[in-house]
Amino acid sequence: MQPKNMLPSGVLLLLVFFSSLSCQSQSTRTIEPAFYYWKTSWQFTKADAALAQPLASRFYVRYFDVDWNAGYAQAIPVGVLDVNGITYSPENRLSPGAIVPTVFITNRTMEKLTMEDVPVLADKIVRKIQRINEEVAQLAGYAVYDDEVNDETDWEVRQRRADSAQAAVLSNIGEIQLDCDWTQTTRDRFFSLLKEVQLRVPNWTLSCTLRLHQYRDRKESGIPPVSRVMLMCYNTGNVKHLAENNAIIDPGVIQTYLKGEPYPLEIDLALPVFYWGAWFRGTSFQGLLRAMTPESAAQSTFLRAIGDNRYQVTQDTVINQDYLREGDQIRIDGPGPAVMETVIPLLRGVLPRQGLVRVAFFDWDYEKMKGHEASILEILDRLR
Amino acid sequence: MKLRYWKYWIACVSTLFLPPYVLVNSCGVDFDPDAYRMAFFNPLAGATAPQVPFFYSYSQLNSEAADQQQQDYQRNCQEWAQQMGSGVKLADIMAVVYQGTPAQFLGAYQEKELMAAYPGNTFVAALLRPENKKLLDYLHLAFRAEFAHFASDDPWGLDESVTDRNRSLREIVAAARKQLKATSNAFLRQRLTYQILLQQRYLGGYREVIDLYEANFAKGPGAQSMLGPWATFHAAYAYRQIGDRIKAGYLLSRAFSGSESKKIRSYFDFDAKSVERILRLANSPAEKAVIITLGALHNPGRSLTNLTEIARLDPACPFMPLLVGREINKLEDWLLTPAVTFFPPALGGQPWSEDENTWQPREEASVDPNAQYQVRNQIKDQQYLHDVIRFLEENQQRFPAAQADFYRLALAHLYGIDGQERKARNQLAMISAAAPPVLQVQSKLEEVVLLSRGGNLTSEATKLDLAEALLYLQKHADLLAENWRIYPKLLLYLARQFQVQGDIISAGLLYNRALLIPTNANLASGYYRSIAFFDRYASREVVDALLSLHQRKDKTPFEQVLTAPLTAPEKESPSGYSWDEYQDFWQEELEPTYPLPATEKLLDLKGTIAFRENDLTGAAAAFNALPKNYWQETYAFGDHLQYDPFADANHWPWQGTLLPADKQEIVRQAIGVQQQIVSGNNNAQAHYLLGNLYFNSSYWGNSWMLFSYGRSSQELSFYSAYGVENFHFGPNDRRYSNVYYGLERAMAQYQQVLRNSPPAELAAKAMHMLAYCDELRYRADTKPAIRDWDAKIPPYFSPFYQEWQQKYRQTQTYATRLRECPLLEDYIMENRK
CATH class of the missing domain: 3.20.20 (TIM Barrel)
Known part of the structure; x- marks a missing residue:
């Protein structure tokens, strides 16, 4: 059943077309x-x-x-x-x-x-x-x-x-x-x-x-x-x-x-x-790792990528005054x-x-x- | 579409059964981590007083004033005393230089009333002698400088009438240069040079600071003076400002070891990442040891590599006992905090609050005991415990003889944690009888740890020894680390040991004595707090034993210790709070002045346990021993036991008569219904009423307080599912999960209704309740597996709904239910097979 307020697909396509045209037009800002x-x-x-x-x-x-x-x-x-x-x-x-x-x-x-x-x-x-x-x-x-x-x-x-x-x-x-x-x-x-x-x-x-x-x-x-x-x-x-x-x-x-x-x-x-690294143990927020960037995280020997911007600590590591334990998660924001x-x-x-x-x-x-x-x-x- | 109807259905049901919540602190706790960090080893047993800020602690470094013993000031005044000659008292110099204000001295100097301002002061009298005029002029200059540094009447710096600090400092430097030219007195020249160096640091004249330091204070008499390490500290700042961080780091290590008042600042300014490069500037093994010490003090993780290196370089390093104490306290935090409090280790990460410009305590979540990394990290920490033990064993003989007792205690403590009782006792036996009191007390504490770890805790002989040791520790608790609350934490630790060995009475009473140590279980409201442990772990027999403790006159010494009113060290609140303030925090009177719960509470608990066990007669016996109005006047019973527990489940909002809370009456009626079933009289109706009672006394019902002392929305979350005692009430999730959340008893009764030839309307009601209970059971089973708070529970359609619709759609009950929830039929039609 089609919802009552839904526009016919053809009209929708036209709208998308015009809106994309308007997005592409040059601004003078x-x-x-x-x-x-x-x-x-x-x-x-x-x-x-x-x-x-x-x-x-x-x-x-x-x-x-x-x-x-x-x-x-x-x-x-x-x-x-x-x-x-x-x-x-x-x-x-x-x-x-x-x-x-x-x-x-x-x-x-x-x-x-x-x-x-x-x-x-x-x-x-x-x-x-x-x-x-x-x-x-x-x-x-x-x-x-x-x-x-x-x-x-x-x-x-x-x-x-x-x-x-x-x-x-x-x-x-x-x-x-x-x-x-x-x-x-x-x-x-x-x-x-x-x-x-x-x-x-x-x-x-x-x-x-x-x-x-x-x-x-x-x-x-x-x-x-x-x-x-x-x-x-x-x-x-x-x-x-x-x-x-x-x-x-x-x-x-x-x-x-x-x-x-x-x-x-x-x-x-x-x-x-x-950027920063948001550091978690389980679901508990541990702190911010301010020096961490996507590049530094990708190059770290103690981190393993587990998602787009998420890493898991693979070995106990001290960064500045933070003691990261194996299994902790870091999200790079x-x-x-x-x-x-x-x-x-x-x-x-x-x-x-x-x-x-x-x-x-x-x-x-x-x-x-x-x-x-x-x-x-x-x-x-x-x-x- | 299914999902759409599911949402409507949940909305209808939610509206019908909006539960009355009891507020609980269930969103995590926000305590100073030191309040619950397990620490039984007093680092003061080996470290010196000025080293206290560097203990393994969340708050100590930031809360301690530097050099509280004023050792630097004393040294400085001794140098003045030496200069002034005999007849000038050290205390008088301290009074003028450090105990008055610059304004006081400057005013008296200006008015030529120094003697009146410092009557009888031998130092002032000596300064006023003509031959000491230059010394007096210097002191005047030093006070002018100090006043200039601290005068700030206009925090905006806009008021032209307020002293311009930099202009004042430049005038002071000019005056110091002039005085310097006019004197050949080595003491004075050194002080004036220091004044120029100090003011130039604040004026940005870093090159001159460095030149003056290198020429006057880097070595020789200047370095030996108290001014030496102070000048070193300022030179470090100047080196850092011109970009030489390595030299700055080296000088900071010298200031750290040479001065007490600059220790904390030197620690903060030291660049721990540059230790290797700073080490290249060290001139001796002892200097290297200090540099490595500073690196180790910045390390919240394992520092044994540093300790090993320091022991190799300088076994007499004055910081070694401090560092050993830190490693022991770290191990305690990593191994014992999770085991005793069910929080993660207290220290490790300290979130910085941009808003409040301060370090923030973490909002703790409970440890997940099953998390594989938790287990792996525990194994590594256990291995690290062995590594630290080995380090101490290998170096024990190399450390200074004067510290032998400290290292024996350190080893004994680690052996104790590791369960090596014989080795621990060997070390304790070697401790000198003349050891300082702080070591003696720590030694007695080790006895408690050993008693708790070895053999049978529940034997009367062990309990006798424990009683004796605990009384000793109570008496000498002031010799345990200040503000660390070691004594009550030890009781909490002991409680866990008794719990493991099945002695729930001792465990619970110890637990109640340590109730001000936050754990993830003791955050309930006041009435419940003192019975919470027993509610979770006690049988009715245990409650009887507790009741008898109220009466017994022949208590054993251990029972006397357990049941006595709380002592001062047990009532010690987290630092910064008094007992009264802590009560205000909880907004109620803290019950456990006496750790043994009141008789009335125990009777109600006993009846509640019987009710959970479906022993209505047993419940009646316990409740009938209480005054009939007990529940109306106590706790929150009056709010949560005022609805008819035998009423249909869908009566919400409540439209019936409100009843006085009365467990006696409820149980009396329930027994009557049970007897009706036994007598075979109108069995279907009786089973329906009993089903309603079981439903209403469940998590989902209107009288859940028959079963539980509190209720939280988080009880059915993933977070409470894995926590050992995670903020929820009673043993509901383990022993009674199927009954309290899964409605097993209620469903059995509704099934019985259908088996007893009920009239159509009654059958329709029972079938509807079966369907509803089945839905709720599914939610209870599913929700704890979902980690995301907001995640939707996968749709579930109870087969009982289909049967209900097919068999009973002609009944009045069916029509009524649909009127109450119009989407119900659509929902059933959409989902039926």
Whole structure:
């Protein structure tokens, strides 16, 4: 018996044909490559800069986190980026392209913060960002000055070049991004914070991150008062569940979230370029093996492949401070080629057909990026 | 299509029989792993106090403050005392340098009121003498530096009025350079140089840190001073910052061995992956031994290779007892934690929480005793036990004589775990009578282990020895490792040994004494917790014996130990919780202040066991000894025994009269129905009522609390199927599985209805119940084999449904059932053959 609501197969075929035509038609969107820089100290060398040149024209640099501190009974900056590394060694340099100061705010902070305190926090965040901007620019100037110290260039010339470098850095900073996993209960305070921040930097672009659930459940989560949102397409599953296919990026999960009308703001994408091994004994989650990638797992002498991204430990092994026992299972989570093959068409579906889209990869690490430039460029190309 | 109807059918049935749940902690536990990690060997028997953070422990490394004994500070102050000459008391130097605050000293210095701030202090008095002005100026400078390091009034760093730390440090460096030029005093020059080195480390002047270190503290008098290892630590940081991680690692190993206050930081900064390369920089076997030690301390797995190498290089290595203790505690965790608690070994992987920025305890699942890898790993761990024993046997004579008793104990302990009683006793016999108390207590603990492993535990002679040893250990429990709760863990271990030998009374009472050690069985609610062990393992005879213990005045010494109120070491909660807080955690009063369950609980348990065994007369005898209102006023009986247990199974939501919970009355009626059957009076109806009682007292029924003390949705999952005592209630899944989950008794009664010429309506009811019971039996049989929580059970169509539809579709019962579940007929028509 044919279900009543089923379309005749011919009509269905036509629909598939037209929809495939529409998928194949050329968009005019511009993809701007970017990276997140999520370390706590500046360790960007000339080698990093060379590698990053074709991969990123913009770096979202985590300046600091904001967390609630019971001792101070206020939100305080945590893990402030140590920018002194810019001048530690001549090898260290700034990243290429624009810098977007990025601040992660814990949802706990938004839970504790009162509405009255929102302007105060906005003020502190903006001032702190500006302070770090000035430090970064100043140190970049010093670095230029020091670079030429042995060239017997006149000091006034060196100083002018340093001043110019300093000004260039500041002119390359024109956006702030706030990252917070806000919920229905903290939404109003976070949105108020966004407005207050924008009031203090009216000429800058203000963006914020957008979790998949915030994209889908936009009625409950609200639409943040910003110019752009960065849709975070990772951490899609519960790493502690053995049955997950891929806790970092699972096409099946992403598909369930990317439903509904187009998002009413300009949208950028954040994609993972990291892997980890989720380690299980029986069904019990033991921990994350952060150094593990598909390549390292495939080359390990103590692992045996038992599935697409699953391995079994074949001999007792200590990795860092983790004691893996024979029989344990490891699931490699991350953006493998097969995963991205499925994810990219899904993401294309939510992107505007025209205009600028930034695709930011999380996060920059020279050792992990080296040798993977082609796959990054291919992802960017396929999103065009 | 079949699947579709199956889903509807399940939905209908689920709506009809929504069970009243008792909340249980059944989703896994979230304890500090050290709370249940089995450890009977006290590593303090051999290690020194500053080595405590490096014990094999989940939390110790992160919770211990460095150098709690202040050994470094003492050394530093002794150097000051030597400089100041006689008349200056060491305690006075400590008071000024380490017991006050920088602000206190700086304020008094500024106001020229030092003597008033430190009245009678011989150190301050000496400093104020004109000839010591430069020493006073130095101390002022050192306090300024310390204040600059810790002053942080504005965590945002935005307030311009708050001191700029780096500017302050630069001023301090300039002042130190000036003072350095102005003095030839070697003591002062060394201290000022150290101040410049220290501040430059924080100012990023790494090259100068290294130059100053190499010139002043790498060797010679500077290295001998307390400042030597401290400077070494800071130089290590500087080397790492300029990219020389190997040299940094080498210096960290020197700071680790030379300083107590820098031990933990040196451990954390040490790159254990570079041990081989760091070893190339070592200048002596002893230095190599320390480097290997640091590598071994980072290893949560088997480290015997490291120990063997250290023993070869430096048998007197001061860290060897620590490392041996770690290997013993590892073996205990690997071999005993699963066997005693049914959790996996407590340590090994420590998930990092990005959200909370801290290491997280694992959410434990139970060990699967049948997993092939579990067995293989146990065999390897057993082999490793033999390897460690062999290592100690081979090296025992090479280790320093002063540590001989420690190594004898270590061997005795491992022999004990391995069941080599004679060898263990030989080692214990050699321990000196003058050994320190901590060794004496450990030695007595070994006696308990040996008694539990050797011969007949149940003999009165053994029990007498055990009583004597346990009383001794209770009394000296403070000499067992702090916060490790060795004593109650030992009782839990003993409980398992008694259980193996069939002495359920002793096992259960020991188990109840160790109830605050998490196992995967003791997470039930308060009423049940103290009878949980007996519910699982006791016969009615055992319950009688427990009841008699309440009355007996002639208890043996062992019985006195077992039944006495809990002692302080047994009530010691996991670290960080007081007994009261722990009770708050469970949101109830913890029963086992007395480990022997109350008489009323035992009587109810006895009656419940009789009911499970289908001895209604026996059940009545036990229940009738309790007050009639006992079940209304106790535990959750009132909530789960208020429906008519003889009613038809499909009466849900309950529409009948709510009854006062009364097991006496239920059993009295049940006996009446049984007698009705025996007398041959209306047998079909009597069998139907009895069938309903058996159904309703099963897992699926409205009065399951007649049979069980709790109920969990996970009872029929794969996870509970393999767990030895995995979070569920009573012996239901083993001894009574066919009755409680598989409805064997209920189905037999419904069959009897059909054999006794029932009227059509009654026959229709009985046949419907047979079909329904058959479906549930299938679910009970199938679900435990399914690992995936959300997996669908493969469809099953009970043949009784077809028969019911064919024979009874004209009855009122049939019509009623269809009205209650309209899809039932479609379901039957789709599935019939």
